[in-house]
Amino acid sequence: MFTYFIHRVLIMIPTLLAISVLIFIIIQLPPGDYLSNQILELKSQGDTAALAKAEFLRHQYGLDRPLIEQYAIWLGVWSGPNGFSGLLQGDLGYSFEFDLPVTEVVGDRLLLSFIVSFATIIFTWVVSFPIGVYSATHQYSIGDHSLTFLGFIGLATPNFLLALVLIYFANITFGTSIGGLMDPQYLDQPWSWGKFVSVLEHLWIPVIVIGTSGTAGMIRRLRANLLDELQKQYVVTGRAKGLPPLRLLIKYPLRVSLNPFISDIGNLLPQVISGAAIVSVVLSLPTTGPMLVHALQSQDQYLAGSFLMFLSFLTVIGMFLSDVALAGLDPRIRLGEQAVR
Amino acid sequence: MTLRTTSGGDGKLDHYVSGEPFDPYSVESMTSEQERYYMASQWQMMWWKFCRHRLAVISGAILAVFYFSILISEFLAPYHLHSRDAQHIFAPPQSLHLFHKGEFVGPFVYGLDYRLNMENLKREYTPNPDKVQPIRFFCSGDSYKFWGLFEASAHLFCPAEGGTLYLLGTDRLGRDMLSRIVYGTRISLTVGLIGISISFLLGLFFGGVSGYFGGWWDTLTQRLIEIIRSFPELPLWMALSAALPVTWSPTLIYFGITVILGLIDWTGLARAVRGKILSLREEDFATAAQLMGASSSRIIGRHLMPSFMSHLIASATLSIPSMILGETALSFLGLGLRPPITSWGVLLNEAQNINVVALYPWLMLPVVPVIIVVLTLNFFGDGLRDAADPYR
Numbered sequence: 062m063f064t065y066f067i068h069r070v071l072i073m074i075p076t077l078l079a080i081s082v083l084i085f086i087i088i089q090l091p092p093g094d095y096l097s098n099q100i101l102e103l104k105s106q107g108d109t110a111a112l113a114k115a116e117f118l119r120h121q122y123g124l125d126r127p128l129i130e131q132y133a134i135w136l137g138v139w140s141g142p143n144g145f146s147g148l149l150q151g152d153l154g155y156s157f158e159f160d161l162p163v164t165e166v167v168g169d170r171l172l173l174s175f176i177v178s179f180a181t182i183i184f185t186w187v188v189s190f191p192i193g194v195y196s197a198t199h200q201y202s203i204g205d206h207s208l209t210f211l212g213f214i215g216l217a218t219p220n221f222l223l224a225l226v227l228i229y230f231a232n233i234t235f236g237t238s239i240g241g242l243m244d245p246q247y248l249d250q251p252w253s254w255g256k257f258v259s260v261l262e263h264l265w266i267p268v269i270v271i272g273t274s275g276t277a278g279m280i281r282r283l284r285a286n287l288l289d290e291l292q293k294q295y296v297v298t299g300r301a302k303g304l305p306p307l308r309l310l311i312k313y314p315l316r317v318s319l320n321p322f323i324s325d326i327g328n329l330l331p332q333v334i335s336g337a338a339i340v341s342v343v344l345s346l347p348t349t350g351p352m353l354v355h356a357l358q359s360q361d362q363y364l365a366g367s368f369l370m371f372l373s374f375l376t377v378i379g380m381f382l383s384d385v386a387l388a389g390l391d392p393r394i395r396l397g398e399q400a401v402r
Numbered sequence: 403m404t405l406r407t408t409s410g411g412d413g414k415l416d417h418y419v420s421g422e423p424f425d426p427y428s429v430e431s432m433t434s435e436q437e438r439y440y441m442a443s444q445w446q447m448m449w450w451k452f453c454r455h456r457l458a459v460i461s462g463a464i465l466a467v468f469y470f471s472i473l474i475s476e477f478l479a480p481y482h483l484h485s486r487d488a489q490h491i492f493a494p495p496q497s498l499h500l501f502h503k504g505e506f507v508g509p510f511v512y513g514l515d516y517r518l519n520m521e522n523l524k525r526e527y528t529p530n531p532d533k534v535q536p537i538r539f540f541c542s543g544d545s546y547k548f549w550g551l552f553e554a555s556a557h558l559f560c561p562a563e564g565g566t567l568y569l570l571g572t573d574r575l576g577r578d579m580l581s582r583i584v585y586g587t588r589i590s591l592t593v594g595l596i597g598i599s600i601s602f603l604l605g606l607f608f609g610g611v612s613g614y615f616g617g618w619w620d621t622l623t624q625r626l627i628e629i630i631r632s633f634p635e636l637p638l639w640m641a642l643s644a645a646l647p648v649t650w651s652p653t654l655i656y657f658g659i660t661v662i663l664g665l666i667d668w669t670g671l672a673r674a675v676r677g678k679i680l681s682l683r684e685e686d687f688a689t690a691a692q693l694m695g696a697s698s699s700r701i702i703g704r705h706l707m708p709s710f711m712s713h714l715i716a717s718a719t720l721s722i723p724s725m726i727l728g729e730t731a732l733s734f735l736g737l738g739l740r741p742p743i744t745s746w747g748v749l750l751n752e753a754q755n756i757n758v759v760a761l762y763p764w765l766m767l768p769v770v771p772v773i774i775v776v777l778t779l780n781f782f783g784d785g786l787r788d789a790a791d792p793y794r
Binding site: 075090336 | 625628629631632633634635636637638640641642644645647723727730731734735737750753754755756758759760766769772773776777780
């Protein structure tokens with residue numbers, strides 16, 4: 062187990078490195094950068110003071126250096142204008158558009174993104190578990206069919222639209238304020254009980270909306286797995302020996318078919334984060350999504366890059382955790398891994 | 403049966419021999435029904451098996467209608483994609499009637515009366531029961547360039563002379579939603595097809611190489627796949643499509659987007675191919691081909707690939723929906739296709755704020771075909787997947 066753990070940690074390092082390279086390439090793909098675009102604009106206006114500042118910033122952040130050097134500075138393995146200060150040192154860079162360090166612009170957003178994703182995963186589990194078990198044990202019943210159909214609808218509806226409709230009805234029936242993750246009076250306030258409750262009141266819409274497609278997928282997988290298990294000999298034996306049905310279900314087949322719940326965190330996370338990005342644009346949630354879209358459009362490269370890096374980091378960590386948890390739970394996996402090697 | 407010697411005493415056993423001609427294969431003979439089944443080719447078996455999946459067959463039919471419609475979008479849509487009607491901005495859907503005052507008129511709509519509510523500046527349309535506007539069929543209406551090649555003006559149905567026909571309402575420029583949805587089908591459905599072709603080729607190549615050659619090729623590809631998979635899909639799509647140059651024409655952007663969708667999606671297919679090849683390459687027929695001196699590409703292409711092609715097609719079908727949804731999401735955010743290219747996502751872009759839900763809910767209608775197509779593709783793909791292994 063320990064060797065597996067170490068092995069898994071070691072694999073994460075090159076993965077993250079490769080991801081950072083890819084992200085850097087992607088945010089560098091559009092011609093020019095935020096500042097050079099800015100400089101062109103300022104030149105046409107003849108604003109010399111601002112021009113000087115932009116030129117200064119360009120030099121300050123090393124945008125006039127070769128790309129490889131820029132990457133190394135961003136990563137923090139090359140001495141930039143501020144010495145070694147990059148992702149590795151926890152410095153996310155500087156947002157040109159907001160004229161602030163990325164860390165300050167981002168502020169609560171990363172935390173809220175994390176909260177939304179986490180809540181969504183919990184939601185997915187809580188909802189899909191009983192439904193999946195019900196569908197499998199009552200195969201082809203009316204309940205099974207209608208739940209499966211609902212799941213398919215959840216899979217097929219673009220969730221941004223679902224978000225719009227839900228928030229509209231939430232506003233009409235519950236009077237929840239439209240958009241945002243809390244009531245307006247709590248914005249920029251320190252965390253308090255009232256703020257916490259307000260966040261909870263708003264959280265359910267994005268969580269449901271983002272969670273639907275993941276939940277649908279999870280239900281289908283759990284149902285299929287459990288159906289496979291239910292037909293096996295040991296279940297028949299148990300039943301023949303007179304085990305009560307519920308006890309039989311919980312004691313054996315359910316445990317075996319639980320694997321997707323753990324292993325799917327890895328698959329679920331990218332999905333949740335993707336969903337969150339677009340849903341939060343629609344709902345104007347103060348999470349990373351809307352700002353990422355904006356930063357991408359305006360080529361605010363460090364802001365966009367750091368966001369992407371953060372989201373990918375979250376995913377990689379999630380996959381790591383799910384792999385480790387799975388290996389801990391299921392000896393077949395860690396032994397299988399060693400057998401291959 | 404008892405044995406006894408013949409009275410002749412020449413040592414021959416006395417036994418019955420039938421004079422009838424004997425068919426040595428008579429035991430193995432089959433009814434024509436069985437024969438048809440056993441002699442059927444693999445593809446035929448798949449077809450039979452597929453036909454047994456009722457839902458998949460229905461879905462396939464619906465999909466066929468949708469895909470056929472993109473060939474003749476111009477003819478099916480009552481209006482041109484860009485024709486505006488300044489008199490009918492944000493007009494609600496007109497409902498179709500058959501009877502006027504108890505009399506059969508055939509399909510018609512009531513004309514709309516327009517009034518600007520001065521209190522809240524809302525446009526109010528009311529159907530006027532005096533204006534009966536029968537729909538014309540196979541008529542000439544807005545002229546268009548069929549496939550961008552030649553001028554034509556024939557439509558399947560169009561509004562009455564001087565009348566309107568907005569079965570699904572109009573948008574903020576007074577453009578007919580139904581026509582726009584019909585035109586949007588062309589883009590939305592082909593995005594999925596082109597995207598999947600790209601990802602299919604990539605998946606086939608990477609999966610094939612990594613499964614067949616193994617070794618460090620395999621390790622490299624597996625790492626690459628792992629890295630791509632650990633990216634959240636949508637932000638990556640967003641980043642890439644934001645990287646498309648602003649100067650590109652809408653058509654180029656369209657191809658750019660499809661390529662982006664395909665570039666990221668191939669990992670699942672590659673894994674499936676790799677898994678299949680890993681197991682098939684140990685089979686006797688693969689070894690036999692190898693011993694006879696067939697080249698690697700011939701073994702992969704001629705011997706291994708046909709065995710899992712059907713599986714691949716099925717799983718490819720299952721990943722078209724995610725592409726269609728992806729395009730819809732991107733265009734909705736304004737990062738994907740842009741007007742004048744019209745896809746369902748571009749249409750939904752107009753339904754981006756909450757006012758639409760409250761005031762003009764019909765602007766959300768493009769989501770209906772999205773849901774239908776995604777659902778039917780899912781069922782169709784499920785059917786294909788079940789049929790892919792007909793011998794089970």
